[in-house]
Amino acid sequence: MSALPQRIFTYVRNTFAMAPSLHPSIDNGIKKGDANFAGGKLFCHCPSNKVEVTLGSNVLHNHACGCSKCWKPKSALFSVVGVIPTDKLSVTANQQKLHIIDKSAAIQRNACKECGVHLFGRIEVDHPFKGLDFVHTELSDKSGWQEPQFAAFVSSIIEQGFDPSQIDTVRSKFKSVGLETYDVLSPPLMDAIATYTAQKNKPSSKL
Template identity: 55%
Template sequence: MSVIAIHPLIDTQRQVTGAAFSGGTLICACVEKPVKVRTRHDLAHNHVCGCTQCWKPAGANFSIVAVVPTKDVDVLENSDKLAVVDPSALILRHACKECGVHMHGPVEREHPFQGLSFIHPERFQESGWAQPGFAAFVSSIIESGFDPSNMDAVRSRLKELNLEPYDCLSPGLMDYIATWTAKKKGVLPA
């Protein structure tokens, strides 16, 4: 098996860390009239995420996602192009209706994350944001159709990249649950 693709920015070892990043402007993928969202705060908990809810660029098995205080997030341009992906979800992911990029996702319900917004730092026009520090919901990539027999290789690759992989139960149990879910959805053969 070739090297496991995590995310284009991670796979190319692109350095993005800065000592004093204090926010910037996130831009969607539209060439004309892109959505622009400004954050006025440094990132927290930047990580790669394997869940099936986060936006991922083409070819990525994981997203890059972090949080900022919701009070420090402002839509600067083309807010009319934003729509909430799933109004019933905990994270209200506001995505561009044209290109599909998730621009910000506030948590508004009573929850430990209430008051935070999830963002995809790779969309910053500025450089210098902190690199991801861990991997979350690793087993969930199976729910996107990833071959469960390659999960040990994924976890090894994440550890090589200093991204400790995390899941709620043991990796084997989480792979089993995610495989069952993927089969039920029809993403993997039954």
């Protein structure tokens, strides 16, 4: 389905259905990851010549994200996205199929030109999270990845057309599976951003 019909379908389904899909890995409860998990490969959704990305460790700060920019699977209201140090990520097949979907965004999302899946998002500009890449572990064929820790940018789904009168259903569903909801990132991540900004604003700062 192309982009506009897909968005209309998702809007109608999620607004009028009894239980909108937050994300397939969240709807039926969350499966805990493996503390000793050492990483694995991510693959795009092309039937052949898949883009392959190899991750050399587990992810951190994995979270549901309702923002308009993160990649979401079909019919889901939320993305699930985590971070990994840039030096733990390498593109190991079909790199030529990748393109950056929005060069003006802080997170440069590298997506497959054919299937549209986002393989990784990298920050090249001065930013508190520079050095971390954003990835979607559902693109892996392995289990053991860190489970989602919280839900971020929940109110952002309203900006994309979700009925605001139904937002409490979404927040309650997250709570029922043990995830706190926020309209930006979680407090520890917001504190890290603020700490970085405070350092940068100091007259003697070299950041």
